[in-house]
Amino acid sequence: MERFDAIVVGAGPAGSAAALTLARKGFSTLLVERGRSPGVKGMFGGRIYSWALHDLLPDWAKDCPVERYVVHENMAFLAEDTALTISFDSPKLGEGRSASFTALRAKFDSWLAKKAQEAGAVLVTGIRVDGLWQEDGRIRGVLVAPNDRVAADVVVIAEGATSVLTRSAGLKADLEPREVSIGVKETIELPAEAIQERFGLGDKEGAAFVFAGQASLGLRGGGFLYTNQSTISLGLVVSSEDLAREKVEIQDVQTRFRMHPAVQRWIRGGKVTEYSAHLVPELGAGMMPRLWGDGVLVAGDAAGFLINNGYTFRGVDLAIASGIAAGEAVEAARAAGGPRAANLQVYEKFLRSRNVLPDLERFRRAPLYMKNERLFDVYPRMLLEIAERLYTVDGSGKERLADIVLREAGAAEVPKWKLLLDLLQGARSM
Amino acid sequence: MSPADSNARPLRILVCIKQVPKAQELQVDPVTQTLKRVGVPSEINPPDANALEIALTLKDRHAAEVVVLSMGPTSFDESLERAVAMGADRAVLLTDRLLGGSDTVPTAYALSETIQKIGGYDLILTGEETTDASTGHVGPGIAGHLDLPQITYVSEVRIVDGTVRARRTAEDGTEWWQTAMPSLCTVNFGCNKPRSPTLTGKIRVKRGGVIAHWSCADVGIDPKKVGLLNSPTIVAKVDTIRLPPRAGHIFSGEPKETVRALLEALIRDRVIAP
């Protein structure tokens, strides 16, 4: 039988980061991916915050398949056919630890998995791990078929949001619908020159948008748009509970979103070449699964390491950081006598030092805040009404801004104290 | 008791495979009039995959050693790796520029020499034919070279008391044949469902050392007996088929009416008797 010190299930950002860390520390490491190649089955919005990559591979920028560095940040509130956009431009956005960039998963994941291989990990693709091989209450390796098992001292589960193995290891309860959002994404083809001209971008520069309000038809959630080299990623994340309650199909929401004039102007003339949908577990720190057991750790999406606070969608950075932390935890556990649960508990410490848990906790109110429907429906509408009045000159006389705001709040039937509370809550969450 | 149970040496089964363009991807280069092979997805010749499945089933039952053998460019490693990932123990690729353009006579000769070099074999399996050339000549050709018993067009192979028993599909019925070992069987396309690669098998491939590359010199193949120039046949030219024009009376609409119109036409044209 084949055996390794460690097996990592899933060659996404979390799995490859874990495998790379483990291999560097001298563990014989197997990295198993169910897709034909890494990233084929992966889905994400389209943007990666680079800080964790800095920690893993300091010279990542040399050959990382970056599409564009984001230097234009935009937040847009949409009503029926109007939009209010707040933009923030800074060339510095694209530099240093705080840089973020757009990427395509097929290329990015393959690149990162290759780094893990170069460090000595064995990558096997096209194999779906069927279960964990458990004996005497501890994990002995992984199972693909009754006659096809591979032994290991420790298994790092980085299987993504489906988290089948996580559950089978008894580390996670089944997700409740209200904890799940549905993400959809279209890839729209446009020539690089057209993208650069439309968004006012340089060669390697990119733009990012988040959309609120009518983007999700007022349902909890929001839209995003990222520019790649010669494609645009356009998508939505919407509460599955709201979709079910309103009996709306996510595809219809996406179609309406795509047709909005404030979206159309960016993607006009482009050709949709890809469409994908997947589950986004909307977990705060309070809802995280148990992250370790005897001979097993959970990292990345499978662990619920996602932040969606309405203006940033983060996942890949937390995945990479948690992968590094998992590798560090396995090493520390070995020094302490082996990967028993008691020794793997150190994972939590590394998740803190790697800034995964602190960030999640800092934003832990975000999921609750996101549940406030006023943020997605009432306030965007209010803002737009205000903007429309501010910018409409028809000779009927101009009001003062404060009067407009207070009257619109009244029209929206939001008590002033609620408005104040939401603002405070929002400020705390962000 | 099979020999595998009674002898110290495990049974050795050789499977000859070829890598072919995927069936759906068969494309003819309009300029050269030959099969496009570059940039076209490839697979193990499907009947060869059925032969491999039979070998692996025998391996499961008799703890046999399965060695896969092919002749072609190093891009064939892809299929040999797949064969090992499915469960074969190791693979040999006979690869040499001298072999380019060989027809079935040098191919059968070169594979026979390679089989001799591997040695110690009890059973040789091949697919009934390849999907790209469709001759079915190489399997029996190897048996002819090596002077082995052959059973062609088999769907099932058993090893019983040190003999090979195989179920052959002939024109008029099913035959069960028995031969001594070693012998050669060619396997019917579609007679079983080839298994998927395993994790264990893929790890073995990744660890390396499972595929040996041999040249003509390594095997002792006479360069004057292989290659395009030493092949008895040549493809002088290739014509595109022009099908005879057909009448093309196509009916559509309500079933009763279309069927009535069709029968009238068939009877009018004297295709069926009124």
Place this chain on the structure above:
Amino acid sequence: MTDGHGLEDKSHFRGVWVFLEGRAGHLRDVSTQLIGEGRRLADLRGTPLTGILPGKGVDALAEQAIGYGLDRVIVVDDPILEIYRSRPYAQVMAQLIRRHKPEIVLFGASKNGRDLGGRLHAILETGLAADCVKFDIDAEGNLDMIRPSFGGKSLAHILCKKHRPQMASVRRNVFVAPPHNPERRGEIVREVVELSPQDADATLLEFEEFTKEGGLRPEEADIVVSGGYGLADPKNFALLQELADRLGGAIAASRKAVDSGWVPKTLQVGQTGMTVRPKLYIAVGISGAVQHLAGMQEAEKILVINIDPKAPLFEIADYGIVGDLFEIVPELVRQLDALKGGDASDRRAVPAEAR
């Protein structure tokens, strides 16, 4: 085991041979069809046409074979040759070829014909072209062996210039058998080839004849009703059988239907199955991959029933119905019954002579 025949001997090779296969006292029709084409080639080359008939007690068969147009038959009579076995048959052929040096040897592309040809061409180290559909003689007197290639999309001309004999196999129903002339006289030559009991290196343990469902094999039927993936379920082949019964035809299938395990492989038409050339080929729920065309495009008339008007097979259809086969086929059965007042059992293809 092998010996080549280089260019220097080429002129010593003369005559056209056909390998004859019999079954139950009759020549297989692929053999009679071969005799017809062999006759044409022998006349073109101005050489005699010889049939080779290994077996046991096959004199009557040899007499019968001459009636199809042979000049002589070489009979090798030996108990070992009673049933077809690869090694002794290959030995017989190899020794006879070395002895007589024929210029051309033709085989039926039957299971046994291919089994024999493949083994023999490696022993003799000479060229063998599989599944030929046409022959010509080129300007230098070589046999131009024409066979489908690339899944039937094109025809390749194969030449064997330096080696003799030039060997080829031919599928059943590609050529038309000549009429049998019982008056025709030819020579029957008995030859002895040394064989020992050890040459029978394979033992036939069991033989189970295919049961002939519906009474007819597709290769023999004037009307073939063939089903594809569109039938969706194996039990729907009963529908086709009903139609075939009304027309006195046989049922067959596409590779997809066979691969799905709905019907036995023995009913498969196409590149990896059989070739049929009936008077009417009815394709039901078959879209028409090129590999399928290779097995049926020689049919005299083609009728296509498919719900998809874009199905490629419509392009070569003489007749077609675009519609749901589950409505069309039963309706066809009903109307055929109505035509004959419920007794339509003898509605068959019109014989060629009557047209």
